[in-house]
Amino acid sequence: MHTRKWDLICSYGSILAVGAAFFGIPMIAWMAAYIMSGRGGILSGILGYPGIFLTWTLPLVIFQTVSLLITDLVLISREGFRWKRFLGVGFGIACILMNWLCRFTFFTSLLACYAECTIFAISVMSSCAALYKPGLNNEFVIILGCAIGKDGHLLPLLRERVNRAIRFAWEQEIATGKPVRFIPSGGQGTDEIMSEGSAMTMYLVSHSAEEYEVLSERKSRNTYENFLYSREIIEEQSPGAAVTFITTNFHVLRSGMLARKAGLNAEGLASRAKWYFWPNGFVREIMAIVVLYKKVQIAAVAVCALLSLAAIIMMR
Numbered sequence: 573m574h575t576r577k578w579d580l581i582c583s584y585g586s587i588l589a590v591g592a593a594f595f596g597i598p599m600i601a602w603m604a605a606y607i608m609s610g611r612g613g614i615l616s617g618i619l620g621y622p623g624i625f626l627t628w629t630l631p632l633v634i635f636q637t638v639s640l641l642i643t644d645l646v647l648i649s650r651e652g653f654r655w656k657r658f659l660g661v662g663f664g665i666a667c668i669l670m671n672w673l674c675r676f677t678f679f680t681s682l683l684a685c686y687a688e689c690t691i692f693a694i695s696v697m698s699s700c701a702a703l704y705k706p707g708l709n710n711e712f713v714i715i716l717g718c719a720i721g722k723d724g725h726l727l728p729l730l731r732e733r734v735n736r737a738i739r740f741a742w743e744q745e746i747a748t749g750k751p752v753r754f755i756p757s758g759g760q761g762t763d764e765i766m767s768e769g770s771a772m773t774m775y776l777v778s779h780s781a782e783e784y785e786v787l788s789e790r791k792s793r794n795t796y797e798n799f800l801y802s803r804e805i806i807e808e809q810s811p812g813a814a815v816t817f818i819t820t821n822f823h824v825l826r827s828g829m830l831a832r833k834a835g836l837n838a839e840g841l842a843s844r845a846k847w848y849f850w851p852n853g854f855v856r857e858i859m860a861i862v863v864l865y866k867k868v869q870i871a872a873v874a875v876c877a878l879l880s881l882a883a884i885i886m887m888r
Contacts, residue, residue: 637664717758717768
């Protein structure tokens with residue numbers, strides 16, 4: 573069953589709360605110092621704070637960009653050149669430009685502050701999700717699929733997910749005596765010789781899983797469908813069963829959000845990725861989470877516009 577902690581981690585409300593704290597706590601200190609200095613009133617301090625916040629965070633944004641550049645270069649040197657492997661440094665450069673160019677009006681500086689705080693909050697909650705340890709009372713373990721090799725073998729990222737699922741099953745059975753059934757979940761891509769679910773099933777059976785313990789899901793095309801179709805299997809076998817899903821560390825948070833959207837009672841467990849691989853993957857996750865909650869982003873833009881309009885009126 574879901575725990576309160578897991579529900580908080582996978583709530584976008586928690587991201588908003590962490591982002592608001594990142595922005596608001598320094599603001600309280602800034603406003604107190606500003607008023608005590610006698611440099612101006614409360615309104616002028618509020619209007620000046622977003623630009624000050626962007627100045628404070630610029631070194632962090634530059635450090636982030638340099639780190640992403642290094643990991644992208646290492647990724648390319650070890651895994652081969654692809655333009656999409658410059659996504660991390662491209663994202664970092666975009667953040668620097670946003671920080672610098674948006675600070676000259678109250679509206680754009682508010683938007684830039686919101687974007688930076690959202691990125692920071694997603695990073696915090698993603699780390700919490702990756703470190704989370706689910707209970708050892710599960711009936712099923714869902715393994716989320718990703719790309720397989722041309723001959724159907726599991727590539728390192730997916731192999732690590734399946735190995736983590738096997739270890740988790742051992743951990744639970746040793747601790748509680750309760751066995752789990754595996755649901756390897758993933759359809760067949762246009763460039764794949766078989767479905768990801770089938771490839772994982774073959775790997776599980778070849779690594780001591782019994783065939784009756786593996787219920788393969790072979791229709792899904794994305795993470796949401798992974799959960800949707802896996803839920804159908806679970807409801808046929810044991811409605812309301814406790815479930816853990818396994819995916820790569822940078823992917824756990826968004827997967828937890830999508831599991832909730834699919835109505836699945838599941839907690840997440842992270843498998844590892846090579847240190848130079850996960851930053852690029854995590855940047856994709858940030859963008860995907862922002863798009864997943866696009867209505868919230870539209871509302872945030874509207875709030876920033878209203879605050880700017882109110883500031884203009886009050887300054888007259």
